[in-house]
Amino acid sequence: MTTEPPLLLVLDLIGTFAFGLNGALTAVRAAQLDIVGVVTLGVITALGGGIIRDVLLGDVPPATLRDWRYLALAVLGGLVAFALSQWLDRLEMSINVLDAVGLSVFAVIGASKAVAFGLGVGPAVILGAVTGVGGGTIRDTLVRQVPSVLRSDLYAIPALLAAALTVGAIHLGIYGLWAALAAAAICFAVRMLGVVLGLNAPRPRGARPASDGG
Amino acid sequence: MTTEPPLLLVLDLIGTFAFGLNGALTAVRAAQLDIVGVVTLGVITALGGGIIRDVLLGDVPPATLRDWRYLALAVLGGLVAFALSQWLDRLEMSINVLDAVGLSVFAVIGASKAVAFGLGVGPAVILGAVTGVGGGTIRDTLVRQVPSVLRSDLYAIPALLAAALTVGAIHLGIYGLWAALAAAAICFAVRMLGVVLGLNAPRPRGARPASDGG
Amino acid sequence: MTTEPPLLLVLDLIGTFAFGLNGALTAVRAAQLDIVGVVTLGVITALGGGIIRDVLLGDVPPATLRDWRYLALAVLGGLVAFALSQWLDRLEMSINVLDAVGLSVFAVIGASKAVAFGLGVGPAVILGAVTGVGGGTIRDTLVRQVPSVLRSDLYAIPALLAAALTVGAIHLGIYGLWAALAAAAICFAVRMLGVVLGLNAPRPRGARPASDGG
Numbered sequence: 327m328t329t330e331p332p333l334l335l336v337l338d339l340i341g342t343f344a345f346g347l348n349g350a351l352t353a354v355r356a357a358q359l360d361i362v363g364v365v366t367l368g369v370i371t372a373l374g375g376g377i378i379r380d381v382l383l384g385d386v387p388p389a390t391l392r393d394w395r396y397l398a399l400a401v402l403g404g405l406v407a408f409a410l411s412q413w414l415d416r417l418e419m420s421i422n423v424l425d426a427v428g429l430s431v432f433a434v435i436g437a438s439k440a441v442a443f444g445l446g447v448g449p450a451v452i453l454g455a456v457t458g459v460g461g462g463t464i465r466d467t468l469v470r471q472v473p474s475v476l477r478s479d480l481y482a483i484p485a486l487l488a489a490a491l492t493v494g495a496i497h498l499g500i501y502g503l504w505a506a507l508a509a510a511a512i513c514f515a516v517r518m519l520g521v522v523l524g525l526n527a528p529r530p531r532g533a534r535p536a537s538d539g540g
Numbered sequence: 541m542t543t544e545p546p547l548l549l550v551l552d553l554i555g556t557f558a559f560g561l562n563g564a565l566t567a568v569r570a571a572q573l574d575i576v577g578v579v580t581l582g583v584i585t586a587l588g589g590g591i592i593r594d595v596l597l598g599d600v601p602p603a604t605l606r607d608w609r610y611l612a613l614a615v616l617g618g619l620v621a622f623a624l625s626q627w628l629d630r631l632e633m634s635i636n637v638l639d640a641v642g643l644s645v646f647a648v649i650g651a652s653k654a655v656a657f658g659l660g661v662g663p664a665v666i667l668g669a670v671t672g673v674g675g676g677t678i679r680d681t682l683v684r685q686v687p688s689v690l691r692s693d694l695y696a697i698p699a700l701l702a703a704a705l706t707v708g709a710i711h712l713g714i715y716g717l718w719a720a721l722a723a724a725a726i727c728f729a730v731r732m733l734g735v736v737l738g739l740n741a742p743r744p745r746g747a748r749p750a751s752d753g754g
Numbered sequence: 755m756t757t758e759p760p761l762l763l764v765l766d767l768i769g770t771f772a773f774g775l776n777g778a779l780t781a782v783r784a785a786q787l788d789i790v791g792v793v794t795l796g797v798i799t800a801l802g803g804g805i806i807r808d809v810l811l812g813d814v815p816p817a818t819l820r821d822w823r824y825l826a827l828a829v830l831g832g833l834v835a836f837a838l839s840q841w842l843d844r845l846e847m848s849i850n851v852l853d854a855v856g857l858s859v860f861a862v863i864g865a866s867k868a869v870a871f872g873l874g875v876g877p878a879v880i881l882g883a884v885t886g887v888g889g890g891t892i893r894d895t896l897v898r899q900v901p902s903v904l905r906s907d908l909y910a911i912p913a914l915l916a917a918a919l920t921v922g923a924i925h926l927g928i929y930g931l932w933a934a935l936a937a938a939a940i941c942f943a944v945r946m947l948g949v950v951l952g953l954n955a956p957r958p959r960g961a962r963p964a965s966d967g968g
Contacts, residue, residue, distance in 0.1 A: 382602060384600035386811060472683060477573055595809055663815070690794060
């Protein structure tokens with residue numbers, strides 16, 4: 327990620343730690359996993375989005391495997407989550423906040439990297455959003471939940487928004503640390519609004535009314 | 541996909557739209573998804589097979605991300621499906637027909653591209669089939685169904701057949717628009733025969749008799 | 755895999771056959787699949803880990819698609835499993851042994867290849883473990899089980915151990931056939947100990963007490 331200003335690298339690392347913590351807490355909540363499973367799911371959540379991004383851009387081995395700090399922070403997040411797991415009931419909102427942090431940061435950085443690798447506007451926006459939601463989607467699939475990106479509360483929309491703002495700022499020539507922070511902050515705010523208000527995008531008519539998917 | 545005749549590009553785009561529509565309708569039927577989830581699942585179904593193909597061939601960023609028409613048609617398919625969702629009960633057969641169209645077209649084009657990238661006969665056939673079934677397999681996994689390719693009604697067989705016919709035609713020097721259309725048509729016919737007659741390949745002895753998997 | 759001594763290639767092929775057989779037997783046990791589904795799941799299990807490894811290393815098309823013997827052995831494993839499926843009840847332990855063989859061999863070879871492609875120590879260990887557990891993880895996800903790597907009996911630990919021993923041996927300059935066999939044997943022994951004794955790594959406090967995941 328040498329194309330990013332240093333503070334964006336810091337953000338990327340924060341997002342990695344947040345997703346590591348979040349993925350591991352999800353593991354504790356959703357399935358009967360031992361410490362290895364908890365940390366593994368944290369690492370997958372933290373590194374999954376970036377790995378998908380880098381594979382699709384052809385930048386392999388992925389940045390998250392070349393730079394040891396990503397893996398270290400993902401594992402650390404998982405271990406912290408394991409230690410915190412006895413207070414899980416009080417951590418519901420923290421899980422959501424951490425998830426929103428990772429989502430926002432990764433969508434911005436993913437979109438920025440996609441433009442740097444020559445993708446057009448539409449695909450760069452999509453790839454940014456995929457970077458944001460990818461790790462969580464693998465996480466949910468592995469513990470047999472319908473992924474957040476498909477079912478919930480303004481999840482894909484803020485990711486797409488952050489990626490679109492990023493790509494727009496780059497094409498306007500105003501992308502930099504502040505633009506990146508603003509795009510991430512807007513994504514974070516929309517996502518948290520969705521969580522707090524329980525908002526959902528419109529549902530298709532003809533779909534069965536309630537319950538949770540599958 | 542510059543190695544394909546123009547009409548095959550048209551076919552590829554038709555397959556993309558068909559899979560976008562199909563994936564989104566599946567989303568409405570199988571899980572409680574909002575409009576973002578419905579369109580997202582349509583896009584994943586439409587682009588998934590081609591992305592897997594291009595990643596395995598090292599042709600990244602994938603063609604479906606470099607050419608905006610794929611993404612546009614996939615999203616359009618998803619939106620049309622969302623609009624149609626109130627008549628879902630009457631669309632059962634359409635879902636199957638659309639799925640068979642995408643399966644056939646993608647298997648042929650995937651196999652052709654695999655040969656162009658230097659894969660041998662066996663791997664090219666496999667990669668063609670993977671291109672055909674890949675998007676639907678991701679779709680089914682995300683909405684927590686055992687994928688069609690594993691459980692049903694002559695699904696992998698027609699895809700393998702279309703890919704094998706394509707690879708055979710290329711090696712015989714007779715591959716072109718008509719050969720591609722013929723291979724796709726045979727795949728489509730076999731798949732629809734499976735759907736209509738409820739045919740299945742032989743099951744293993746010792747397996748439990750009924751119910752739906754997992 | 756030209757960087758490996760010939761006997762390691764043999765081991766790699768044995769691991770492929772073992773995973774093909776194992777994946778297909780799992781298919782028979784876990785879900786109602788026809789012969790195509792059974793063989794398909796065997797092939798996915800056998801080739802999945804190596805394909806993920808090669809995609810992440812940028813060595814595409816993956817070795818398992820360039821060398822026909824991998825595909826042939828994976829299919830053969832699936833067909834043998836189909837033929838054996840009527841004696842499934844007596845094959846429980848064989849499934850576990852085969853799985854441990856594939857896990858051990860693939861973790862060693864994956865780690866060795868990761869070092870050869872320039873990954874650092876930590877990422878090479880992770881990639882080795884991913885090579886070992888990747889195919890089985892896809893297998894479990896497709897038949898809707900929480901993957902072994904997340905839930906069970908010392909599964910990730912022996913894979914990480916084998917990969918770490920391999921990377922260590924390479925950095926000490928003592929890697930070769932015997933070191934590879936020793937690393938694989940230790941992984942196999944730890945994994946089988948876990949199976950036989952039903953051992954698990956510590957579970958998080960606060961997790962619900964019993965039942966099987968999701």
